[in-house]
Amino acid sequence: MTNVLARLRALQEGDLPTHGGSTLAYVYDSGLAEADEIGRAALAQYGATNGLDPTVFPSLRTLENDLVGWAARLLNGETAVGTVTSGGTESVLLAVQAARDAANSPTPNMVIPSTAHAAFHKAAHYFKVPAVVVDVDPVTFTPDPADIAAAIDDNTVLVVASAPSYAHGVVDPVREIAAIAADRGVRCHVDACIGGWILPYVRLDGIEVPDFDFAVPGVTSISVDLHKYAYTPKGASILLHRDASLRKAQFFASAAWPGYTMLNSTMQSTKSGAPLAAAWAVIHHIGDQGYQRLARTAHDATLDLAKRIDAIDGLTLVATPATTLVAVRTDARSDVFTLADEMTTQGWFVQPQLSFRDQPPSLHLTVSAATALRLDELVDALTAATRSAQQLGPAHVSPDLAAAATTLDPTTLDDAAFDGLLTIAGLADTAATGTLPTRMAPINALLDVAPPPLREALLTAFLDHLMRPA
CATH class of the missing domain: 3.90.1150.10 (Aspartate Aminotransferase, domain 1)
Structure with a gap:
């Protein structure tokens, strides 16, 4: 056992530090060693549990309802119900899926600002709910509510606002957007995955914050991540709905086979109770104050x-x-x-x-x-x-390469062509050996001049090569 754990520690030496505050993306550190220790202990204690059936491990049901109630209280959701998910993307996916299924439209769409998280584009791809993208103001980086209103049509099942947006850290005009959605009879989801555990607490501390939660009429659902500013171990987010009627379409049940009747509240069926228990333990340890x-x-x-x-x-x-x-x-x-x-x-x-x-x-x-x-x-x-x-000086991309990048159609390229592009981009060795480049600027500069579809295709090819057994 000691040898195996030592090998894990050796592998981790190449990772970014998760504690100490020097990694300014992907991880969130409270600086509270005791809270981290409690979270790890809860992870271990609940590592073998399964949240598939809440009647088998009733403690998980208790923990989840308690956390949902805590989040609902923070976000002024007096009648709110919710579900603990594996992260912000799953919360977003479920919000879109629930809106689609509740509307039962043959050609559903959703209206989102161009600054909305990429998880909404993932939901659009998974659930065939095209995203109608509204540009944002180039100075404020928020959408004009009038543009949101103009983008809504008879097939719109969901309107989205961010609190805040990830790329720029600003809060959309939620009150105006939610009012427009309500007037058109459309659900309004607020992506507060990052801000949902910060904004309520600074508000309690006397700081004025933009309107964004269930106190705003027309807001029908909110996502808030616990593994961000609740500082819990990874794998815990909450999707809240204003009331139980709005959540019903989120659930999936199937008795169309000879085994147990499948009943799920999330994308997952089998799901570890460990992140849920760890989140509950850390949140109760840190507390409101x-x-x-x-x-x-x-x-x-x-x-x-x-x-x-x-x-x-x-x-x-x-x-x-x-x-x-x-x-x-x-x-x-x-x-x-x-x-x-x-x-x-x-x-x-x-x-x-x-x-x-x-x-x-x-x-x-x-x-x-x-x-x-x-x-x-x-x-x-x-x-x-x-x-x-x-x-x-700035990273240099040759004019010829930049011109080629802007004209390539990724849909016409085969695997060999992508292998060649990975070599040009400086990613081939990484994909083959797993050894990361010491400097990423030349690679990022090349990706920057490439249109988004080519970026996506290049990075998908890179990931495909990277994630193969040695």
């Missing part, structure tokens, strides 16, 4: 970070953060891809975001409570990395 402190710490640090970033020569804040997400751009002396690489050399992971339509690329930083404790270090690293990136 603890979350209020953590939320205020992360919120204040984010505003401070945004102000200090704006003072760094060569960096520009994309939007004033509404919660704990910061988006940054560089001037022409460097690019965000080189800046991200330079931050990595200093021990900080920040996430490059490729250009989209008329929006240039940006750098995404997610601030957690643990990051707040190291804010001076982070700003010093950003300042030094910016200077280094300016000295190196």
Whole structure:
């Protein structure tokens, strides 16, 4: 056993750190060691349980109802019901599926801002509910409610708003969007996967926050992730519906076979009770007062970070953060891809975001409570990395390669052609050996000049090669 665990620890040495606040995407760190320990203990205690049948493990039913009730209280859902899911994407998928099935339209669609999370496009693909995409204002990065209204038609089953959007960290005009949806008899889902556990607690601390939850008439469902700012182990989100009648279409039952009657509230049938138990344990350990402190710490640090970033020569804040997400751009002396690489050399992971339509690329930083404790270090690293990136200059893509990338039709390419493109992009060795490049800027710069369909196809080919047995 010791040898096996030692091998796992050796493999983990190549991973980004999950604690310490230096990974500013993908993970969320409260900085509370005891909360982490309690979460791990609960994971182990419930690792063998199965949430498929709530009558077999009644403790899981108790834990889930308790967590749903906690979230409903935070989000002003007096009559709300909900389901614990495996993450924000599953919560979004279920919200779309429930809206589609409840409407029973032969040609359903949903209306989403262009800044809505990619999970809605995944839902569109899975459930054949095309997304009617509404552009956002180039300054505020929020949609005009009038454009939302114009996009709704007789086949629309769902309208979406973000609180906040991931890419820019701003909250959509939920009150206006929900009113439009209600007037047209359409469901309105608020994606508060990131903000749903932050906004209520900073509001309790006296900070004015945008209207976004069930206090807003017309909001019919909300997704909120526990493994983000509730700081629970991965694999826990909640999808809330305003009332039980709205949730019914989410459930799936089948007695059309000789085995047990399948009855599911989520995409999964068999599902471990471990993430649920860990979430319950961490949330009850930290408690309302603890979350209020953590939320205020992360919120204040984010505003401070945004102000200090704006003072760094060569960096520009994309939007004033509404919660704990910061988006940054560089001037022409460097690019965000080189800046991200330079931050990595200093021990900080920040996430490059490729250009989209008329929006240039940006750098995404997610601030957690643990990051707040190291804010001076982070700003010093950003300042030094910016200077280094300016000295190196932007990553270069040859004009011929850039021109080719903009004209290639990925649907006409075979596997051999994709293998050649992976080699050109610098991803072939990684796909073959699993050894990541030391610098990602040249790869990201090439992906940035490629149209989104080619980006998707290239990265899909890369993933296909990467995820094969050695």
